[in-house]
Amino acid sequence: MEVNEVAAVKQKIHVKKGDMVMVITGKDAGKKGKVLEVFPKKGRVVIEKVNIVKRHTKPSQSMPQGGIFEKEAPIASSNVMLFCTECNKVTRVSMKVTEAGKVRVCKKCGVNLPDKK
Structure with a gap:
């Protein structure tokens, strides 16, 4: 009997590199930090000074x-x-279409979120 392997689905990540985020669950809940890296295929992000692990390295x-x-x-x-720096709250992101293109908007205060790239 063969088992079909399910291919990894690329997940839509709601944060970008350089965004300020807050961890809402897990051992680091409540900590804020800047997104350093995003892995869309794995659905994971690396955040500055959050989820610190120790690596034992051979010489x-x-x-x-x-x-x-x-x-x-x-x-x-x-x-x-x-984390919206204008209203100092965690927020969801909505997209707004303007003449300049799509922009991300804070759901709580309605301010355009800066594009970090």
Whole structure:
């Protein structure tokens, strides 16, 4: 009996690199940080100073010291919400079509969210 493998579905991520977000669930709930990386195929994001893990590294030519290093690990994008700096609240994102194109809008205060790229 064969098992069909399900292909990973690219998830629509509601945050972009450079956005300020707040973690809403999990061990780091309530922490705020900037999005450093987004992985749409995996549905995960890396946030500055959130979900810190320790990596044990062997000495190598590029890293002769080796040792234990702390770095940010990805967390599920569903566990974060965009943080609006205008109204200082976590918010959902809506899209508004203008003559300049699509812009992201804060659902709470209606302010256009800056494009970080």
